[in-house]
Amino acid sequence: MKEFLDMGGYAVFVWPAFLITALVLGANVVAARRREAAVLADLRRRRAADRSRS
Amino acid sequence: MALASPAHAFILQVRRDLRLAARRWGEAGNPLVFFIIVITLFPLALGAEHALLQRFAPGVLWVAALLAMLLAQESVFRSDYEDGSLEQLALSPQPLSILVLAKVAAHWLLTGVPLVLLAPLAAYALYLPAEATPTLMLGLALGTLLLSLLGAIGAALTVGLHRGGVLLAILILPLAVPTLLLGTQATDMAATGLDPQGPIYWLCALLALAASLAPFGAAAALRIHLE
């Protein structure tokens, strides 16, 4: 296990590369999901405001 | 009155643009002054050592020319856009791409050609070997024309936009990379006594591609702003 994590001495290069990839790809998904939710939430808020006004 | 042929319309448009530009002589000088200033910055920044400047001369000359051309690109459609003539051009029965090509040609005559003529002076100041100067001028003639065509697309996309000038540069500089690489390589080869045919022919090929496609792209981009 330790050998695996050590990556033949290249650990300080290999793991950050994989980590930053996971981060960026993950962030994209999170951002996309959030945006859809935000648009829907904003819409519902406006609809509710329109209804209470009329 | 019979409809003018596209070729005739082209010539008329070029003449009109040149005549209008003649009323404001001073403006044509700005890109040239900018070019010289940028050239001057490099020895100041790098030191005046002969060998160093000579080695960097092709690159410095081309980067300075590139930046000067980009600076000038913003004006190719701006004044016509502001006074409404651009709309008239778009509404005319002539193909907009032909008129755009005419405007680019006139603009190049006013910005690119003076740059090419001024280049030997700048080349001398950077200690470029004299045998490279003809290649430099030929390369710049082709390169500045290429940049005018590419720049026209950028100008058409950003005409009337707030801070359009910087955006234009951001859009066009990546596209100008091949021109820069080919031009500097040609000049470098000439400076070391090699035959620069290869890169020069490639510049011609790229120019042919740009001349045939860029006017349509610029025309399409202009129509977006005019609707």
Added chain:
Amino acid sequence: MWTWLHRLASPPHFYRAAGQLTPWFGWSAGILIALGLYGGLVWAPPDNEMGDGFRIIYVHVPSAWMSLCTYTIMAVSAAIGLIWRIKLAHAVAASTAVPGASFTFLALVTGSIWGKPMWGTWWVWDARLTSELVLLFLFLGYLALRAAFDDTDRADRASAVLAIVGVINVPVIHYSVQWWATLHQGPTVTRLAAPAIDTRMLLPLLAMALGFTLYFAALLMLRVRAEVLERERRSRWVQELADGSMA
């Protein structure tokens, strides 16, 4: 076949279809990436030159591959939107830009991390990295141009023209940079993708490449759904959707 395509071009139908496809793309991407990670980090033997350090290619090459893929998809969908005036195509193009820039960024960062043990510096002006950098500028330019317009319709069309001009230039830029690199660098500089000849090294790479592609498909579905909702928010189907999900 055309009726199916036509129906798909309608926003509400696409919204629903995308929603159904997302889990399929997502899960298959997850499985392939998991397989690729295991294959690349554990199963593949260490490289002769770089030992275990070469394993960075398992994220670098797929990212670089996707960066080019996404730019092409962006340009093609923008062209479809411009020529046939299909609003959804513009939505797809707009949704592709940020993921594309992300892949390009990753290709640059992982390439740079690779370069440090390989060549001793965090940055080298080698052909692939320089090309990727220019591609990043193209993506950023596209995003900057979109942002400069208030009107979505104009932003769509202007960025479409830019994307089309860009995609014609990408091969020109790529080959001119490659040519430039051969002139200015000695033969000792190896191409970043060189080591993947051994099958045990190649298979995980293919798995990762395919996994990244499916990931992008899933991400695209998510982003286009959000984009479509935003653009069509005044239409009835969106209003009803907002009401319906107010349970």
